[in-house]
Amino acid sequence: MAIDFNFMIGGEAGQGVQSIGFLLAKAFARGGYHIFADQDYESRVRGGHNFYRVRVKDSVIGAIAERVDMLIALDNGSIELHRGELTKDGVIVFDGEEVKDVNASENLFSVPLNKLAEESAGHKIMANSVALGVALSLVNYDFRVAENVLRVYFGSEEIGDRNVKAAKAGYDYTRQNFKGDFEPNLKPIGDDKRMLLNGNEAIALGAIAAGCKFMAAYPMTPTSSIMEYLAAKAKDFGLAVIQSEDEIAAINMVVGAGYAGVRAMTATSGGGFCLMVEGLGLAGITETPIVVIEGQRVGPAIGLPTRTEQGDLEFILHASHGEFPRVVLAPATIEDAFWLTVKAFNLAEKYQLPVIIVTDQHLASSYSTVDRFDLSKLTIDRGLLFSEGKVADYRRHLITDSGISPRAFPLQGKALVVTDADEHDEEGHMIEDAETRTRMMQKRMRKLVGLKGEINVPEVYGSEGAKTTLIGWGSTGGAIRETVDILSRQGVSVNSVHLTELWPFPAEAMAGIMDKAQNNYVIENNATGQLAHLIRAETGKKANGNILKYDGRPFTPEYIIAEMRKEKLV
Amino acid sequence: MKVTAADYIGITPAWCPGCGNFGILKALNQALVELEIEPYQILLVSGIGQAGKLPHYTRGNVLNVLHGRPLPAAIGAKIVNPELVVIAVGGDGDGYGEGGNHFIHSARRNHDITYLVHNNQVYGLTKGQASPTSDQGFVTKTSLEGACIPFNPVAMAIAAGATFVARGFAGDVSHLSDLIKAGIKHKGFALIDILQPCVSFNHKNTYSWYQERVYKIEGNAYDPADRLAAFDKSQEWGERIPLGVIYQKEALTFEEQLSVLSKGPLVKREIESQKAEALLDEFL
Numbered sequence: 001m002a003i004d005f006n007f008m009i010g011g012e013a014g015q016g017v018q019s020i021g022f023l024l025a026k027a028f029a030r031g032g033y034h035i036f037a038d039q040d041y042e043s044r045v046r047g048g049h050n051f052y053r054v055r056v057k058d059s060v061i062g063a064i065a066e067r068v069d070m071l072i073a074l075d076n077g078s079i080e081l082h083r084g085e086l087t088k089d090g091v092i093v094f095d096g097e098e099v100k101d102v103n104a105s106e107n108l109f110s111v112p113l114n115k116l117a118e119e120s121a122g123h124k125i126m127a128n129s130v131a132l133g134v135a136l137s138l139v140n141y142d143f144r145v146a147e148n149v150l151r152v153y154f155g156s157e158e159i160g161d162r163n164v165k166a167a168k169a170g171y172d173y174t175r176q177n178f179k180g181d182f183e184p185n186l187k188p189i190g191d192d193k194r195m196l197l198n199g200n201e202a203i204a205l206g207a208i209a210a211g212c213k214f215m216a217a218y219p220m221t222p223t224s225s226i227m228e229y230l231a232a233k234a235k236d237f238g239l240a241v242i243q244s245e246d247e248i249a250a251i252n253m254v255v256g257a258g259y260a261g262v263r264a265m266t267a268t269s270g271g272g273f274c275l276m277v278e279g280l281g282l283a284g285i286t287e288t289p290i291v292v293i294e295g296q297r298v299g300p301a302i303g304l305p306t307r308t309e310q311g312d313l314e315f316i317l318h319a320s321h322g323e324f325p326r327v328v329l330a331p332a333t334i335e336d337a338f339w340l341t342v343k344a345f346n347l348a349e350k351y352q353l354p355v356i357i358v359t360d361q362h363l364a365s366s367y368s369t370v371d372r373f374d375l376s377k378l379t380i381d382r383g384l385l386f387s388e389g390k391v392a393d394y395r396r397h398l399i400t401d402s403g404i405s406p407r408a409f410p411l412q413g414k415a416l417v418v419t420d421a422d423e424h425d426e427e428g429h430m431i432e433d434a435e436t437r438t439r440m441m442q443k444r445m446r447k448l449v450g451l452k453g454e455i456n457v458p459e460v461y462g463s464e465g466a467k468t469t470l471i472g473w474g475s476t477g478g479a480i481r482e483t484v485d486i487l488s489r490q491g492v493s494v495n496s497v498h499l500t501e502l503w504p505f506p507a508e509a510m511a512g513i514m515d516k517a518q519n520n521y522v523i524e525n526n527a528t529g530q531l532a533h534l535i536r537a538e539t540g541k542k543a544n545g546n547i548l549k550y551d552g553r554p555f556t557p558e559y560i561i562a563e564m565r566k567e568k569l570v
Numbered sequence: 571m572k573v574t575a576a577d578y579i580g581i582t583p584a585w586c587p588g589c590g591n592f593g594i595l596k597a598l599n600q601a602l603v604e605l606e607i608e609p610y611q612i613l614l615v616s617g618i619g620q621a622g623k624l625p626h627y628t629r630g631n632v633l634n635v636l637h638g639r640p641l642p643a644a645i646g647a648k649i650v651n652p653e654l655v656v657i658a659v660g661g662d663g664d665g666y667g668e669g670g671n672h673f674i675h676s677a678r679r680n681h682d683i684t685y686l687v688h689n690n691q692v693y694g695l696t697k698g699q700a701s702p703t704s705d706q707g708f709v710t711k712t713s714l715e716g717a718c719i720p721f722n723p724v725a726m727a728i729a730a731g732a733t734f735v736a737r738g739f740a741g742d743v744s745h746l747s748d749l750i751k752a753g754i755k756h757k758g759f760a761l762i763d764i765l766q767p768c769v770s771f772n773h774k775n776t777y778s779w780y781q782e783r784v785y786k787i788e789g790n791a792y793d794p795a796d797r798l799a800a801f802d803k804s805q806e807w808g809e810r811i812p813l814g815v816i817y818q819k820e821a822l823t824f825e826e827q828l829s830v831l832s833k834g835p836l837v838k839r840e841i842e843s844q845k846a847e848a849l850l851d852e853f854l
Contacts, residue, residue: 195853205849211841214650216642233849235830238839240649245675249642252635256615256646259633260654261837264646282636372850378843409837410631410647411654414610420626420634421618429581429626430634 003033003058005184007135008068008085010051010078013044016128020072021052022367023132023153025196027146028056029369032190036061036478038366038554043221043305049077058189062333062368062478066558069184070138072131075099083107091182093134095127109138109178111170120169121162129163133170138178139186143171195370199337199363199475202370203267203293204229206341208237209378212291213262216242216253221305222364223267223295247272251279251292258288259419261409263345267293270312271302277319280354284324286419287397287405287444289348289355289383291341296360298552307552308361310474310525314533316356317503325447327355328503332477334368336500342378347454350383351447352404358502360525362554363475383407391415395426399439403446448504455501457509462488462495468569469517470496470560471543473531476523479555483564486557492570499531511539519569523547523560573606575599583627590740590766590777591620594688597738597746598657599628605751607655615644617660617669619695621688624659638668641676644683645824650836652682652825655754662689666702666721673723677730677759682823684753684760687723688740690768691775698771708774725804727761728797728817734760735800735817739784740767741777745813752815758823765811780811787814794818 007024011017018039025037036055042048053064068085071078073094079102083092086107094102096110111134117126129150136146150167151160197205204226207215217227231241240257244250250266257264268276273294283290296312298304316328327347331337337359344355386394386408394415398405405426408415418428423440425431460469462484472480477498487494497513499506514520514535520543522532527550532543547563549555564570578599585591602612614625618637625632631654635643644658665673665687676685692710693699700713703723707716727735734756738746746764753760765784767777793799800817825831833839 193854195850197853201853205846208849209843209846211843213836213839214646216646237842237845238830238833238836240828240830240836242645242649244642245671248639249645249672249675252639252642253646253649255635256633256643256648257650258646259643260613260647260650262650263841264650278636279639282639286633286635372854375844375847375850380841380843409651410613411611411651412837414608416610416629416631418626418632420632421636422634428632430623 003056003186004065005056005139005186006065006067006069007054007056007072008051008070008082009072009074010049010082011074012047013041013050014046015074017050017052017074020128020131021054023149024054024135025367026149026153027136027141028054028186029194029196030145030149030191031142031188032192033057034059034061035196035367035369036064038064038362040553041306049081051078051082056186061482063482064554064556066556070135072135073099076101089182091138091180093131093138109180111173113170116169116173117166121166126163126166129166130170133167134174137171137174138182139184141186142188143168145188193372195372196367197334197370198365198367199331199334199359200225200295200365201229202334202337203341203357203359205373206338207265207345208233208239209375210342210345211263211380212265212345213238214240214254214257214264215266216244216250217266217268218244218247218250218272220269220272222297222361223269223293226267226293247275248279251276251290252282254290255279255283255286255288258283258290259286259417261412263289263349265291265293267295269295269297270299270315273312273316273319281320281322281324282421283354284320284322284326284444285421285423287352289352291344291348292354292356294356294358295364296358304552306361308475308525308554309550309552310360310476310530311527311550313358313473313502313526313530316358317534324444325351325353325451326503327351327353327451328358329355330358330474330500330502331363332474332498332500334370335373337363338373340500346379346381347451350381351451352383352407353447358474360475386413386415396428397424397426397440397443399426399443401446402450403443452504455504455506457506458497458499458513460495460497460513463493464495465516466495467493467517468519468521469513470494470521470523471499471531471535472496472523473499473502476525476555479557479560480523482557483560486561487570502534505534505538507538510535511541514539514541519544521545521547521567521569523555525549525555571608573603573608575603577609578602578628580627580629584623585620586770588769589620590690590768591624591688593740593743594686594746594764594766595624595627597743598686598750600743600747601750601754604747605754612655612657613644613647615640615647615656615658617664619661619664621659621661622664638664639672640664641669641672641685645676645681648681648683649825649828649831652831653835656683657754658683658685660687661694662687662691662701662703663693666723674726674730677727677732677761679824680731680733680758680821682758682825684750685762686750687761687763688766689723689763690766690772692768692772694768694771705774722804723761723763724816725801728800728804732761732817733758733819733821734815736760736762736815737813738762738764739780739813740764741780742813745786749815756818758821783809783811784813785810787812787816
């Protein structure tokens with residue numbers, strides 16, 4: 001029987017919810033399973049209610065599920081909040097000596113986590129590892145696989161040993177004491193070496209592989225860990241990572257670095273991006289390649305700082321005053337996050353413009369197993385560089401048919417590189433006359449012609465010619481594809497098309513796809529249907545309806561199917 | 571090749587006749603010639619305002635950016651290529667108003683750039699509104715009841731951690747040129763606040779107003795390394811206004827402390843995509 005098992009770890013901030021979750025994910029990934037894991041946390045360092053979900057499957061997954069097969073509850077609140085999500089045969093693991101006033105139920109399994117940790121490893125801080133052992137034992141997983149994971153995770157031999165002992169204590173205690181009839185069998189199914197990483201890590205890896213040499217940013221959830229990862233690897237990869245005084249400084253530093261001749265990026269969320277937009281226009285008019293990561297969270301203003309939304313699409317498409325060409329990419333998966341980051345740096349330099357990668361809290365912090373990225377497929381295109389001709393004749397903004405002028409870098413030769421935030425002539429000096437202004441606008445906008453050919457045509461997932469087509473963008477891809485899988489098995493005529501390269505908009509392809517379906521429904525994590533607007537503006541086609549969600553939580557296949565029922569699509 | 575004044579002839583300036591900017595441009599060009607720096611070796615990063623146009627009127631690599639943002643753009647370029655002589659240029663509105671936060675933090679981090687602020691105590695490009703450095707009581711179209719307490723860039727720079735703080739006067743080109751030379755030679759963040767008459771919109775702080783008040787800090791009696799004495803000096807304004815190096819000290823620059831730069835400018839480093847294989851292993 002196919003395996004599709006859902007763990008949930010719940011507790012207060014600071015109780016170690018995240019470490020148990022991550023270790024479970026890692027342990028099952030090592031055993032050959034596919035993993036999708038996400039975390040739900042509040043904007044606080046201690047207390048509150050956090051949970052971590054780990055979905056373990058024997059085939060590819062791209063979304064979390066709403067049902068819970070095993071809940072590891074580190075506090076009473078977790079039991080009260082999530083017992084309703086538990087499947088009929090599900091089990092709740094908790095420490096009966098710590099978590100009191102629990103209403104008795106046959107699904108409860110009390111384990112003295114703290115006591116076992118103290119006895120086996122000398123400190124109750126290892127209770128997390130005890131819980132990990134309990135979880136693994138309940139599903140009959142091979143302890144040796146988890147043992148390796150623990151040792152690698154904790155690094156130091158001594159700490160690793162103690163955590164292994166704690167986990168073993170939980171594992172053995174469960175073997176001896178669990179009397180329930182919970183019998184799912186999650187034995188390792190291979191030693192497949194897939195990578196397990198989250199969206200931010202994939203973007204950071206993509207940036208390093210693409211040769212990013214400069215990153216400036218101001219910390220902001222959910223993208224701070226991109227900067228942290230890059231900072232940790234900066235020395236090894238010849239990369240400067242600067243924490244600037246604010247987001248305005250960050251993007252202007254990035255423009256300075258891009259102008260001076262390196263691949264440069266910043267990362268932020270919607271609020272920080274608001275501060276950056278004038279700088280985005282600066283990159284536009286000075287034709288400076290930059291890459292901006294915008295990890296969306298719930299807005300407006302501070303909104304829900306740790307939660308997910310796709311509310312910034314139209315803002316990103318139009319951000320900054322005036323008009324200039326830009327590229328907007330929106331990864332749906334961890335693989336996309338890596339490869340689209342590489343593509344972003346190539347397009348930024350080839351077309352000398354800003355490229356924005358739009359993610360969100362869900363993609364940024366969700367972990368997924370992926371096949372190892374094949375770096376032999378990676379290409380670097382630094383675009384047109386000034387190499388021929390007299391230095392004295394060099395013109396940074398030379399008017400060409402493609403709109404692309406050869407780039408020179410200051411002090412990498414003797415050509416003077418002149419550019420300006422004011423409208424300028426070919427040399428880069430500020431001008432006022434109408435004719436030059438018009439020619440320069442046309443030159444810059446001509447880049448869109450070449451760019452259109454760079455955008456991948458969206459592919460239909462599921463059966464061609466289905467009655468209903470679900471349309472989405474960005475991080476909702478996994479949930480939508482799984483919806484198509486589930487409904488197709490039930491005989492519903494449905495497929496999906498997912499946009500990851502949003503601007504320049506692949507209008508013809510989308511129009512062709514929409515023509516084939518009776519019902520086109522756009523699924524978005526926002527309240528106004530921003531992709532639906534974009535589609536209508538670019539193709540003239542109005543979708544038949546939307547499935548929208550703006551509660552700060554990600555889509556699940558269950559949610560989409562329920563909404564489709566309301567719309568009588570199922 | 572000997573550098574001459576002819577190397578620094580740019581586009582004809584569009585400033586008002588008599589503008590203090592002419593003196594500043596002349597002083598900068600003279601400093602670059604005397605330091606024997608060629609135009610291709612410098613990067614001029616400017617903001618918006620009449621001062622921001624200066625790079626076009628001389629020669630060099632030019633990055634003329636947004637209002638208030640020359641410092642971060644200059645810093646980005648300097649970090650990826652520390653071999654460039656980076657000079658940021660802007661006015662008092664640009665640097666002390668719009669870009670105030672960058673001013674504080676650029677000084678604090680001690681980036682190795684020279685920052686010329688054309689301080690005419692009024693907004694020129696937008697035609698005569700009050701600036702952060704307008705004298706108290708200065709009446710303009712937007713400060714009908716008089717400007718409030720002025721921003722003190724010299725005191726602020728010292729407080730923020732700048733390692734070279736000087737004040738020059740556009741009416742004394744040769745003295746100003748010496749200050750600019752010292753600022754460029756200084757290793758670290760060098761602020762040169764330049765008193766600059768605005769002949770069109772500031773009818774209070776005129777050439778003669780400044781000339782009657784400015785004096786040069788000279789002799790051994792004043793020690794620019796004495797931070798408290800420098801704070802004292804920074805408070806002088808009104809009847810007597812000091813010109814010269816008010817504060818200077820040796821300190822590691824931001825770029826010197828960034829170990830990744832020890833192997834040479836980032837702009838010269840190769841892209842080594844395949845090296846990322848080792849990072850992929852860490853996620854297995």
